Amino acid sequence: xxxxxxxxxxxxxxxxxxxxxxxxxxxxxxxxxxxxxxxxxxxxxxxxxxxxxxxxxxxxxxxxxxxxxxxxxxxxxxxxxxxxxxxxxxxxxxxxxxxxxxxxxxxxxxxxxxxxxxxxxxxxxxxxxxxxxxxxxxxxxxxxxxxxxxxxxxxxxxxx
Numbered sequence: 001x002x003x004x005x006x007x008x009x010x011x012x013x014x015x016x017x018x019x020x021x022x023x024x025x026x027x028x029x030x031x032x033x034x035x036x037x038x039x040x041x042x043x044x045x046x047x048x049x050x051x052x053x054x055x056x057x058x059x060x061x062x063x064x065x066x067x068x069x070x071x072x073x074x075x076x077x078x079x080x081x082x083x084x085x086x087x088x089x090x091x092x093x094x095x096x097x098x099x100x101x102x103x104x105x106x107x108x109x110x111x112x113x114x115x116x117x118x119x120x121x122x123x124x125x126x127x128x129x130x131x132x133x134x135x136x137x138x139x140x141x142x143x144x145x146x147x148x149x150x151x152x153x154x155x156x157x158x159x160x
Contacts, residue, residue: 008043025067028043028072032086037083038083039084040085042080042082045081069125071084072084072086
């Protein structure tokens with residue numbers, strides 16, 4: 001499947017407070033989740049899109065890099081940039097008023113307990129932080145901040 005440049009729904013607004021690259025990446029994400037762009041659709045090159053939008057190529061390159069890291073896009077060597085096979089979140093089914101009230105009281109799906117056969121999301125750009133102790137994480141960051149940077153790091157790591 002290919003997508004022509006004419007039906008790519010991206011518009012940048014310089015008066016908006018958001019960075020231009022963020023506007024582009026947000027609009028591409030929306031186009032995928034809204035069904036305007038589908039898995040396998042080819043996106044324009046960074047040069048072509050930048051020229052169409054009247055922005056620097058760096059703006060489009062930054063947006064594409066963000067979308068690559070988040071798993072929304074994929075590159076095919078020598079072929080271009082394509083929408084990755086990401087399934088949009090299913091739409092919520094219509095519920096009766098009594099079940100809608102019960103659904104509003106339910107906090108939703110809970111994270112399975114570690115070691116209980118839970119699945120871990122392995123797509124790029126989706127962090128897993130459920131098993132990280134926040135206090136230990138802060139202590140590790142504070143300790144790392146006290147270590148002076150070495151101009152010649154030991155290739156075997158620090159002795160400690």
